[in-house]
Amino acid sequence: MNDVLYLAWRYIAYHRIKTGILIASIMLIIYLPVGLNVLVDQSAQQLTARAGATPLLVGARGSPLELALNSLYFESDTPALTRYAEAERIGASELATPIPLYVRFRSRGQPIVGTTLDYFEFRGLSLAEGRMMATLGEAVIGATVAQRLSLGAGDAVVSSPETVFDLAGVYPLKMKITGVLAPNFSPDDEAIFVDVKTAWIMEGLGHGHQELASPEASSAVLSREGNRIVANASVVQYNEITEENIDSFHFHGDNAEFPLSAVMAVPVDQKSGVLLMGRYQGESDASQIIEPLSVIEELLGTVVSIQQFVVAAVVIVGLATVATAALVFMLSLRLRRREIDTMFKIGASRIHVSGTLVSEVIVVLVLAVLLAAVLTVLTSQYGTDLIENLILS
Amino acid sequence: MSYISYITTAGPSSPVTRRYTLAPKAQELRRRRSCTHAICLIVIHVKDLFFSYGQADFSLRIAELNINDGESVAVTGSSGSGKTTLLNLIAGIALPASGRIETNGVDVGSLSESDRRKFRISAIGLVFQEFELLEYLTVLDNILLPFRVSRALPLTPDVRDRALALADEVEIADKLARYPDQLSQGERQRAAVCRALITRPPLLLADEPTGNLDPANTDRVLDILFDYANREVATLVTVTHDHDLIDRFSTVIDFKQFHASGTAEQPAEAVPPT
Numbered sequence: 241m242n243d244v245l246y247l248a249w250r251y252i253a254y255h256r257i258k259t260g261i262l263i264a265s266i267m268l269i270i271y272l273p274v275g276l277n278v279l280v281d282q283s284a285q286q287l288t289a290r291a292g293a294t295p296l297l298v299g300a301r302g303s304p305l306e307l308a309l310n311s312l313y314f315e316s317d318t319p320a321l322t323r324y325a326e327a328e329r330i331g332a333s334e335l336a337t338p339i340p341l342y343v344r345f346r347s348r349g350q351p352i353v354g355t356t357l358d359y360f361e362f363r364g365l366s367l368a369e370g371r372m373m374a375t376l377g378e379a380v381i382g383a384t385v386a387q388r389l390s391l392g393a394g395d396a397v398v399s400s401p402e403t404v405f406d407l408a409g410v411y412p413l414k415m416k417i418t419g420v421l422a423p424n425f426s427p428d429d430e431a432i433f434v435d436v437k438t439a440w441i442m443e444g445l446g447h448g449h450q451e452l453a454s455p456e457a458s459s460a461v462l463s464r465e466g467n468r469i470v471a472n473a474s475v476v477q478y479n480e481i482t483e484e485n486i487d488s489f490h491f492h493g494d495n496a497e498f499p500l501s502a503v504m505a506v507p508v509d510q511k512s513g514v515l516l517m518g519r520y521q522g523e524s525d526a527s528q529i530i531e532p533l534s535v536i537e538e539l540l541g542t543v544v545s546i547q548q549f550v551v552a553a554v555v556i557v558g559l560a561t562v563a564t565a566a567l568v569f570m571l572s573l574r575l576r577r578r579e580i581d582t583m584f585k586i587g588a589s590r591i592h593v594s595g596t597l598v599s600e601v602i603v604v605l606v607l608a609v610l611l612a613a614v615l616t617v618l619t620s621q622y623g624t625d626l627i628e629n630l631i632l633s
Numbered sequence: 634m635s636y637i638s639y640i641t642t643a644g645p646s647s648p649v650t651r652r653y654t655l656a657p658k659a660q661e662l663r664r665r666r667s668c669t670h671a672i673c674l675i676v677i678h679v680k681d682l683f684f685s686y687g688q689a690d691f692s693l694r695i696a697e698l699n700i701n702d703g704e705s706v707a708v709t710g711s712s713g714s715g716k717t718t719l720l721n722l723i724a725g726i727a728l729p730a731s732g733r734i735e736t737n738g739v740d741v742g743s744l745s746e747s748d749r750r751k752f753r754i755s756a757i758g759l760v761f762q763e764f765e766l767l768e769y770l771t772v773l774d775n776i777l778l779p780f781r782v783s784r785a786l787p788l789t790p791d792v793r794d795r796a797l798a799l800a801d802e803v804e805i806a807d808k809l810a811r812y813p814d815q816l817s818q819g820e821r822q823r824a825a826v827c828r829a830l831i832t833r834p835p836l837l838l839a840d841e842p843t844g845n846l847d848p849a850n851t852d853r854v855l856d857i858l859f860d861y862a863n864r865e866v867a868t869l870v871t872v873t874h875d876h877d878l879i880d881r882f883s884t885v886i887d888f889k890q891f892h893a894s895g896t897a898e899q900p901a902e903a904v905p906p907t
């Protein structure tokens with residue numbers, strides 16, 4: 241038996257490239273449906289867990305999926321924007337607690353989530369370091385952000401401009417990190433949280449600048465008509481909110497009209513939730529209310545359908561691969577006819593010759609299965625990362 | 634002449650007997666062997682053999698052929714005359730349609746296929762014109778191959794030592810880790826010869842072993858085969874086309890006398906050697 245395995249191994253080792261390709265092909269055919277299944281299961285589990293923990297989302301009419309993905313996972317494009325008035329409307333109804341969300345900006349690739357302290361309480365997020373944000377320009381970062389960007393309390397993050405060519409648009413805002421959240425193993429670990437007003441400052445709806453009444457700004461003043469002062473572009477505009485300049489920051493316009501990407505509504509009870517949903521059923525309403533779990537389950541239904549198609553395709557490809565592998569083996573046997581004849585002539589036993597050939601096939605299959613199993617285990621271990629990096633991104 | 638080999642063929646004409654002598658060293662070694670009974674002298678005995686390849690236009694009929702222990706026999710003849718077929722019949726690789734072949738006193742045709750394989754790997758060393766080394770095995774593994782493909786031959790440390798000694802003897806000891814495609818033609822055939830000798834077979838069957846070799850390597854390979862045959866008093870049956878080599882053999886069989894084209898139903902009779 242040892243000799244049979246030895247000869248099989250020598251053959252495989254000598255033809256390592258050919259064998260490697262064969263093993264890789266078979267391994268992929270085994271792994272693809274199994275790995276895909278694991279991946280879909282894990283993604284479903286992850287998606288539904290987060291969605292299930294989020295009762296209702298209110299946003300502008302548009303794609304419910306985009307609204308859900310942006311609000312739950314801080315991924316996908318920013319959905320159609322709603323107004324802060326929507327949060328006030330929900331609060332006024334007393335049916336639910338509104339948690340505003342403004343997920344539009346990023347810093348070094350990480351999403352910046354403008355919200356209120358209610359969000360942390362609702363998600364059960366706690367601090368591992370520092371304190372919660374308290375004033376404009378302060379930020380709290382998720383555990384993964386802290387690790388990935390090597391940041392901690394006392395450091396700063398700068399919001400990324402939306403486009404380098406938009407000179408009149410969003411300016412980078414430097415924000416002080418006041419705390420780092422404990423790992424939550426959710427998209428919150430990947431986010432930078434700021435107060436929603438800080439997000440509006442990034443938007444350009446609020447700003448701080450040099451006091452125009454001061455003597456230093458006199459050269460920038462073009463005209464004064466009562467309280468109305470017109471200045472030129474030389475007025476210093478702050479891109480960092482500090483204790484010294486925080487009082488100069490102000491907003492132009494009505495807060496109620498300021499944008500939000502969504503409002504998370506936490507109903508007082510189940511009945512309140514139903515009542516709240518009823519209030520958004522009018523077709524004339526510019527807003528929509530969604531149950532994230534329903535939206536995500538619909539998405540998963542589509543994903544599972546696609547998965548079934550993919551698995552069916554993989555099975556067909558698998559059959560073709562098995563047929564090809566069988567052909568390769570038969571051609572290999574033909575090419576090895578002389579070798580087999582030689583072994584027969586010198587007196588090799590039939591068991592040894594056929595055993596060697598069968599062992600080669602078994603070794604190839606076992607290696608392919610083992611590799612597929614290792615890949616499947618890796619997929620189950622790092623499936624979440626794969627989902628986030630490969631699918632959601 | 635202490636030892637006499639008899640090659641007898643029968644056909645339409647009367648039987649003819651020819652005498653050949655063995656090398657003196659072999660004679661001396663032969664004397665030391667325990668077998669003293671006259672019948673033990675005959676290592677290959679063919680009687681009333683008829684063989685044909687199915688529907689192919691080829692048949693072979695040998696009325697009688699005896700080859701003695703320790704003899705070195707050159708089998709010559711034109712291509713397709715059946716020289717290789719004879720070696721295959723002696724080795725039990727092919728079976729006759731009728732008649733009897735005894736090799737080392739064993740009626741090869743009466744053995745099961747499994748037993749024929751065991752018999753072959755234990756008692757016969759085969760050398761091929763194309764060397765037939767396995768490309769994926771090192772030289773050492775090729776030499777040890779008979780011990781890896783049959784339960785009849787256990788691979789022991791002694792066998793490994795013998796493989797090393799043989800490789801050293803044929804001057805390929807420094808190439809044991811190489812693969813056949815990393816060897817010269819002569820080195821490949823020497824490795825193939827080592828594979829044939831590793832089981833210490835009493836009978837060596839070589840099918841044009843020097844057919845692909847230059848003169849220098851031809852002499853070297855033949856020296857190795859003859860040295861072994863003389864040392865071990867083994868019988869050497871070699872198919873060759875090279876008439877320059879015939880003088881080295883104690884017996885020569887011109888094969889065209891055993892073979893003639895014809896149908897299986899009406900095979901040509903063998904003609905006695907001249």
